[in-house]
Amino acid sequence: MRLAFFGGLYSNYLALEAAISDARRRDVQELYCLGDMGAFGPHPDRVVSMLREAEVFCIQGNYDDSIGNELSDCQCGYTDPRDNLYAQISYDYTLANTNRENRRWLQQLPVSADIERNGVRMHLCHGSPRRTNEFLWESTTSDAFLDRLIEPSGAGLVLGTHTGLHWTRTTPSDRQFVNVGVLGRPANDGETHVWYTLVELAERPAGQGVPGARLEFVPVEYDFRRLSDEMRREGLPEEFAETIETGWWTTCLEVLPSRERRRGQF
Amino acid sequence: MSNTGSDAGQVELSGLDELWFQVAGTLCNLTCTHCFISCSPHNDSFGFLSLESVEGALAESVGRGVREYYFTGGEPFLNPELVPMLELALGYGPVTVLTNATVLKDEWLERLRVAEDRGPYSLEFRVSIDGPDAATNDPIRGAGTFDRAMRGVELLVRHAVLPIITMTRTWPDGDDQRVLAAFREVLARHGCDRPRLKVLPRLLIGAEAQRTCGYGETDRVSARMMQGYDSDQLICSHSRTVTDRGVFVCPILLDEPSARLGATLAEANRSFSLEHGACVTCYQYGAICTNPSGQAFEQMVGRVEDGAGEGGM
Numbered sequence: 001m002r003l004a005f006f007g008g009l010y011s012n013y014l015a016l017e018a019a020i021s022d023a024r025r026r027d028v029q030e031l032y033c034l035g036d037m038g039a040f041g042p043h044p045d046r047v048v049s050m051l052r053e054a055e056v057f058c059i060q061g062n063y064d065d066s067i068g069n070e071l072s073d074c075q076c077g078y079t080d081p082r083d084n085l086y087a088q089i090s091y092d093y094t095l096a097n098t099n100r101e102n103r104r105w106l107q108q109l110p111v112s113a114d115i116e117r118n119g120v121r122m123h124l125c126h127g128s129p130r131r132t133n134e135f136l137w138e139s140t141t142s143d144a145f146l147d148r149l150i151e152p153s154g155a156g157l158v159l160g161t162h163t164g165l166h167w168t169r170t171t172p173s174d175r176q177f178v179n180v181g182v183l184g185r186p187a188n189d190g191e192t193h194v195w196y197t198l199v200e201l202a203e204r205p206a207g208q209g210v211p212g213a214r215l216e217f218v219p220v221e222y223d224f225r226r227l228s229d230e231m232r233r234e235g236l237p238e239e240f241a242e243t244i245e246t247g248w249w250t251t252c253l254e255v256l257p258s259r260e261r262r263r264g265q266f
Numbered sequence: 267m268s269n270t271g272s273d274a275g276q277v278e279l280s281g282l283d284e285l286w287f288q289v290a291g292t293l294c295n296l297t298c299t300h301c302f303i304s305c306s307p308h309n310d311s312f313g314f315l316s317l318e319s320v321e322g323a324l325a326e327s328v329g330r331g332v333r334e335y336y337f338t339g340g341e342p343f344l345n346p347e348l349v350p351m352l353e354l355a356l357g358y359g360p361v362t363v364l365t366n367a368t369v370l371k372d373e374w375l376e377r378l379r380v381a382e383d384r385g386p387y388s389l390e391f392r393v394s395i396d397g398p399d400a401a402t403n404d405p406i407r408g409a410g411t412f413d414r415a416m417r418g419v420e421l422l423v424r425h426a427v428l429p430i431i432t433m434t435r436t437w438p439d440g441d442d443q444r445v446l447a448a449f450r451e452v453l454a455r456h457g458c459d460r461p462r463l464k465v466l467p468r469l470l471i472g473a474e475a476q477r478t479c480g481y482g483e484t485d486r487v488s489a490r491m492m493q494g495y496d497s498d499q500l501i502c503s504h505s506r507t508v509t510d511r512g513v514f515v516c517p518i519l520l521d522e523p524s525a526r527l528g529a530t531l532a533e534a535n536r537s538f539s540l541e542h543g544a545c546v547t548c549y550q551y552g553a554i555c556t557n558p559s560g561q562a563f564e565q566m567v568g569r570v571e572d573g574a575g576e577g578g579m
Contacts, residue, residue, distance in 0.1 A: 077561060079464075079465075079558065080463070080558075081442075081443060081446070131498075135559060135560070137388075137559055138386060139360060139386060139387055139388035140333070140334055140360040140387070140388055140557075140559050140560055141333065141360070142332060142333055142334065142358060142359030142360065142387070143359075144327070144328045144329075144330070144331045144332055144333075144358070144359065145283070145331050145332060145333035145334075145359070147331060148281065148330075148331025149331075169386070254462070254558050255558050255559050255561075256559065257360070257388040257390065257557070257559040258388050258389075258390050258391075258427070258428045258430075258462075259382075259387075259388040260388075261428055261460065261462075262426065262428060266460065
C-alpha cells in the first residue's frame, strides 16, 4: 500500500497538480496534506479546489488557522522586521484572495490525525505533535526530544511539515519522525524542484525500523517559470519569484538554525 | 527583592525542552554595567562547572527528553573544560554557547567545527555586542570591547560560523530599526554578511539596577495576569539551569534564593512562583533567552478539535 504526504503548498497549485499526477502514476492509494495551503504564491483558491477535487485528506497548518479565522498574521512568529514585512505582504494577499467558502473549509480542518494502515500507526501533524507552529529542524531536534514528542501519540511514525525542509530520523526507541517537505517552494538548495514523501507499507511488518514502512522523498518538477510569472503579475514581491526560479530562500530566514542556514545562499 | 504574596502567578514545568549550564558561573573577563547577574573577573558567587557535573546532567537529561543545551556564564570560554563539554554535549543534542567573543582561539573553533560536523546537531554561537559602534557598546561593556568583539566575529566567520548577535536594548524602542541597520552594515564590513540579530530587553536587576533603576514593588506577574496567557512564552515553563550551587529556575534569577529549586534536575521538577520583578520582563517580551529557531511562538485563537480520521477533504 502506498500513501503520499504533501505539506506547505504555499498556493503553488502547479506543483500540487504535478505531485498529484506523480503520486497517481506511482499507484498511490491515499493522499494526505499536512497544512499551510496558502502563502507566497498566486491565486490561493486554486490549491483548495485541487485538494478537494482529488480527495486529499488535509489537516490544518498555522497559516490555514490564520486565514480560516481571519487573524492578523500567519503565526510564524518572526521578529526580524524584514521577515515580518514579507510575511505580512504574503499573508495580506492570501487572505484577500481566499474566498469565503474556502476560508470556512480551512477553519474546520482537524489539527492532527491518527491513522493505522497495514499495522503501522501514524500520527499526522503540521509542526509537531504538541504544537501546530513548532519548528522541528533536523539540526535542533534531539533524539530524546523526538521520543518525548512522539510517545504520547502511541504512533511508530509521525509525519509533519512546517519548516519547509524535508528530513527523517529513527530514534533509539525505534520511533520515526518524517518532515515530508513542502510543495510550495524549493528546499533552499539551489534546485527548482520541490518535494513530497511517499510511504510504502508492506502487507506484513518487517523486522526493523518502523514495521513495514519504507520512505522515499520524491522530487517534483513543475512549470516554475509559469508560477513566477503569475506571482509577478499578481504584484507579489520579486523576492518570492526569485526563490521559485533559483531555489534559494530569500525571506523568512530568521528561524533557520545555523546548520540549515549555511546550506543556503542568503 | 521579592514579593512572596500569594497572588503571584505560578508556572508549571511542562517539560524540559532546554537545559542551561551556568558553565562559567558569574566569572567573566568583562564587567558590563548592565549585567543582570553582575558578572566580573572577581564575582565568584557562582563558580565553574566541572566536566564531570556537565556529563552527569547530560546523561540525566536524556530521560527527560531535552531538546537542546545552552552554555552560558559569565564568559563560558574562561572555563578551561568548555571545549570538551561542548564536544560531549553535541553527542546528545543541539548546543548553543553564549559568548562575548573576546577570548576565542582558532584551535578551539577548529575542534568545535569537527565536533559539529561529526553528528546531526547544530552548534550555535551567540555573541553579545551592545551596539553597532564603540560609542554605544563600550560604555556598557568596557573600553575597547567593540573592536575586540568584531575581531571575534571575524574569527567565527573564518571558521564558517554564522553567529547570532544579541544586543541589549539600551536605546529607545523606536530606534531598533536604525540600530539593526547599522549592525548589518558594520557586521558586513567585518565579513559577516548574513547577520542573525536578536534584540534583548534590559533586565533591571544586578548591575543594571545600579546603572539605571530596578523594578518597582508593583512590577509583578499576578495569577490574574496568567489567565489566558500562553505560559510557553516563559522559559521557566520549559527550562532549568544547572549551576555549581544547584539547579535554578532560569539563567536570569541566580541572585534570588527562591529561584534555586533543588540540588538535582529531579528536585527542580516543580512549579515556580513568578514573584520577581524580572518575571515581568519575560512576561512582556516572551522567550527572551531562546534562539529564534526554537522559540515557542504564541498561537492566537482556540484550536479546532482534533478530527482523527474524519473530515479534512
